[in-house]
Amino acid sequence: MGWTRKDLLTMRELDAGEITLLVDTAASLQEIATREIKKVPALRGKTIVNLFYEPSTRTRTSFEIAGKWLSADVINFSAGVSSTSKGESFIDTAKNIAAMSPDVVVVRHSSAGAAEVLARQLSCSVVNAGDGAHEHPTQALLDLLTIREKRGHFDGLHVAIVGDITNSRVARSNIHAMRKLGMTVTVAGPPTLIPPFVQELGVKVAYRLEDAIRDVDVIMMLRLQHERMQAGLIPSVREYSSYWGLTLDKLGRHARPDVLIMHPGPVNRGVELSPEVADGPYSVILDQVAKGVAVRMGVLLLLAGSKGAAAA
Amino acid sequence: MSTPARRFREKAQVLDDAALDRALTRIAHEILEKNGGAADLAFVGLRTRGVTLAHRLAAKIAKIDGATLPVGTLDITLYRDDLGIRGTPVIRGTDIPFSIKGKIVVLVDDVLFTGRTIRAALDALIDLGRPQSIQLATLIDRGHRELPIRPDYVGKNLPTSRRESVAVRLREHDGEDRVVIEEPEEA
Numbered sequence: 001m002g003w004t005r006k007d008l009l010t011m012r013e014l015d016a017g018e019i020t021l022l023v024d025t026a027a028s029l030q031e032i033a034t035r036e037i038k039k040v041p042a043l044r045g046k047t048i049v050n051l052f053y054e055p056s057t058r059t060r061t062s063f064e065i066a067g068k069w070l071s072a073d074v075i076n077f078s079a080g081v082s083s084t085s086k087g088e089s090f091i092d093t094a095k096n097i098a099a100m101s102p103d104v105v106v107v108r109h110s111s112a113g114a115a116e117v118l119a120r121q122l123s124c125s126v127v128n129a130g131d132g133a134h135e136h137p138t139q140a141l142l143d144l145l146t147i148r149e150k151r152g153h154f155d156g157l158h159v160a161i162v163g164d165i166t167n168s169r170v171a172r173s174n175i176h177a178m179r180k181l182g183m184t185v186t187v188a189g190p191p192t193l194i195p196p197f198v199q200e201l202g203v204k205v206a207y208r209l210e211d212a213i214r215d216v217d218v219i220m221m222l223r224l225q226h227e228r229m230q231a232g233l234i235p236s237v238r239e240y241s242s243y244w245g246l247t248l249d250k251l252g253r254h255a256r257p258d259v260l261i262m263h264p265g266p267v268n269r270g271v272e273l274s275p276e277v278a279d280g281p282y283s284v285i286l287d288q289v290a291k292g293v294a295v296r297m298g299v300l301l302l303l304a305g306s307k308g309a310a311a312a
Numbered sequence: 313m314s315t316p317a318r319r320f321r322e323k324a325q326v327l328d329d330a331a332l333d334r335a336l337t338r339i340a341h342e343i344l345e346k347n348g349g350a351a352d353l354a355f356v357g358l359r360t361r362g363v364t365l366a367h368r369l370a371a372k373i374a375k376i377d378g379a380t381l382p383v384g385t386l387d388i389t390l391y392r393d394d395l396g397i398r399g400t401p402v403i404r405g406t407d408i409p410f411s412i413k414g415k416i417v418v419l420v421d422d423v424l425f426t427g428r429t430i431r432a433a434l435d436a437l438i439d440l441g442r443p444q445s446i447q448l449a450t451l452i453d454r455g456h457r458e459l460p461i462r463p464d465y466v467g468k469n470l471p472t473s474r475r476e477s478v479a480v481r482l483r484e485h486d487g488e489d490r491v492v493i494e495e496p497e498e499a
Binding site: 002003021024025027028029031035036037039040041042070298301302304305306307 | 387389390391395396397398399400401402403404405406407435436439440441
């Protein structure tokens with residue numbers, strides 16, 4: 001099984017073999033984090049540009065660390081402090097960066113499809129680090145790696161994804177990947193935050209938290225963006241929290257005792273997760289963050305270190 | 313994107329199971345002789361068959377000397393000088409569950425050829441700590457070195473032509489203990 005793609009844009013376009021290759025590569029690279037000297041020469045002489053049009057701590061930092069541990073040169077470019085604030089367009093900025101001949105451009109943008117537009121414009125590899133409400137493939141990969149390390153396999157597992165499904169790129173990437181790997185997915189949330197026709201992605205829908213979390217192996221809680229309340233999609237944060245917030249009491253009454261609790265971060269403590277759950281023994285939220293670096297090393301290595309994949 | 317796989321056929325057998333076992337026994341004795349015993353010794357095998365050979369050498373030393381030596385696994389993919397030229401890098405992970413600091417590390421590989429793998433292994437090993445010394449054991453030395461590298465312990469010196477291939481077959485992977493020379497089938 002080889003890697004032949006120039007870019008990593010969506011989980012939707014990958015097949016199960018490609019997803020498994022990405023997860024396996026990341027799993028093997030985790031050992032580097034435990035070394036005294038956290039650096040291997042694999043991507044020496046390669047240049048990686050982080051092009052972030054949306055605020056991000058975890059994702060941008062972990063791509064930066066991943067690139068540096070692989071000995072690549074990493075340049076960060078944030079929209080707020082760049083020529084974007086002087087009115088330069090997305091495509092113009094991209095072409096200017098391309099003129100500096102990077103090997104990989106990592107892009108985060110608020111518009112769905114931004115990464116794909118960039119990938120068509122640039123001859124170098126492009127990694128989608130989140131495009132609007134569309135996809136966030138590296139987040140799904142680190143979720144998958146976390147699940148496999150805790151459960152040993154994918155096939156037959158049942159995952160509940162709870163919260164604002166409509167606006168979640170994390171949910172979308174995970175749904176595509178999990179279905180391909182033979183997992184069952186139930187999405188749950190207030191009806192205003194569940195997209196119509198979501199069943200066509202092959203998922204079940206639940207409209208009560210209790211129904212969603214019963215007998216599942218993994219509960220993935222999503223962040224509630226405060227803008228959703230202003231848009232009138234939920235009556236109040238307090239009401240959302242009382243119906244959809246995961247507490248120790250609800251876990252104890254409805255979920256399996258060995259369930260894994262995941263969250264892509266940043267957590268709204270007391271809204272979608274009570275602090276006791278976020279910090280509790282079933283929570284693997286910090287494992288997810290730690291795996292983020294290994295996953296991004298794997299992605300960068302396969303894109304920039306495979307013959308043919310990144311020939312710019 | 314890889315080059316079409318050439319088909320090889322067996323040309324000659326170099327070692328049978330008894331000869332392979334004798335070669336490993338001799339190497340185990342040589343390691344103990346050269347280092348004056350088993351103190352501070354550790355084995356690091358190169359994936360995949362070097363690891364198996366390292367475990368066999370450790371078992372032989374345990375039998376001869378009674379010492380239980382640590383055995384680690386080294387994956388040198390991230391250190392290759394042909395990364396990006398050879399298709400998709402397959403990372404299977406390094407696993408050395410002991411500190412190599414101050415140790416006499418015996419690197420173990422199945423076939424020594426150009427020396428480029430060993431060059432990468434030396435870099436990979438030194439990134440993990442500062443061993444007292446590094447020695448090299450190989451079951452087959454087939455010549456054609458491209459770098460100034462020579463083994464400390466050799467199972468068998470085997471003059472080959474570049475177009476041939478040497479296959480080390482081990483019970484744990486291939487169901488038999490045997491070393492053969494293969495040559496490309498004519499097109």
